[in-house]
Amino acid sequence: MTVSVVQFGGSNCDRDAVRALDRVGVDAERVWHEDGLPADSEGIVLPGGFSYGDYLRAGAMAAHSPVMDEVRAAAEDGTPVLGVCNGAQIGSESRLTPGAFTTNRSARFQCEDVYLRVENAETPWTDAYDEGDVIELPIAHGEGRFEIDDAAYEQLVDDDRVLFRYCDADGNVTDAANPNGSKGNVAGILGERENVAVLMPHPERAALAELGGSTDGQGVLEGFA
Template identity: 75%
Template sequence: MIAVVQFGGSNCDRDAVRALSDLGFEAERVWHEDPLPEETTGIVLPGGFSYGDYLRGGAMAARSPIMKSVREAAAEGVPVLGVCNGAQIGCESGLTPGAFTTNASARFQCEHVYLRVENADTRWTAAYEEGEVIELPIAHGEGRFELDAERYEELEADDRILFRYCDEDGNVTDEANPNGSLGNVAGVLGDSESVAVLMPHPERASLPQLGNTDGRGVLAGFEG
């Protein structure tokens, strides 16, 4: 069962359950004050505005008690996917490197973006080809990826960058970077391949009736 952790202020938890169910997974929302169910085989940290984005996006949720269980599960190899606010929570909790902070525009960006698949050799990207361009929606005010130069080089060397913002033809340019992210980074792996975070929303691009199913491949990563 995939546990979609619902914090106060999460708002993509239902979308995640619905998209995962459509892919044939058993998925349930789990309130952050409840324990993770024993039968948890995967974890989604969904988008939203947990704790009203107080202090920094994801800062409060990252220190909530359930995140201890999430970190323990991740250490045992349970796949964990953080989306948008869930990506901020992943970075704030140390599950994934870097930080997602205020967009360079200082505005909330709500639009469709193109992403280039940088590493197709992970469970989260196996459905794609390396270099493939997919389209996903973003909706965030704090999505600018930041990391010090030394650790960024390590991240690149270790092939832990999953997606970069690009144009329709796959060119990674400043114009195609919606939030000023370092290296146009939109999604990264944690210390192990089982943990990934990304700012764009695969669960909002997974149901055929919504006209775009480019995100299904990311969610399919729970199959392993």
């Protein structure tokens, strides 16, 4: 499988994503957004960073890049698409997934390790885990608070489209374990179909053992394999 990691002006996790995907046996290449998707793209990553400096709203300008029309079409055809951090914001702004990501409850940029509880283990992105597993991934965002209206949130829950919730080390989903104020402690969700997922924490930053931290993110990236 060849995964295209779409690079926008201001992306800064594209190289990390390529290296982490290589670690789990997935071929990946960086693709400049103005060049469009290669014909042989079998997967797509929208990486983290600060596309277009996060002007207007985080991800809003990148969502209007012509390449996103190709990404949406590919997603509709069943191509796996993963949006991480700024990529999650782009995915939301592009309507690949419902809801929105907005300013953290603290109104500050936050960079720290967090715990996530696996809510649905029957997707490509969570197949490496069991439901209820607790994994540790880093966050690095200023606009990571997931917001969605009550009815749409209940539909997400009913459809089992919540992938991860912020929790404590023992798996308790509490307000104290919610780093940014996300509704329902939501950290990652599916699109209308399970081939599309977005999450704010960074699995690619928790995939290389030589960095000395968690490697829990490998399971998410293995969704491409």
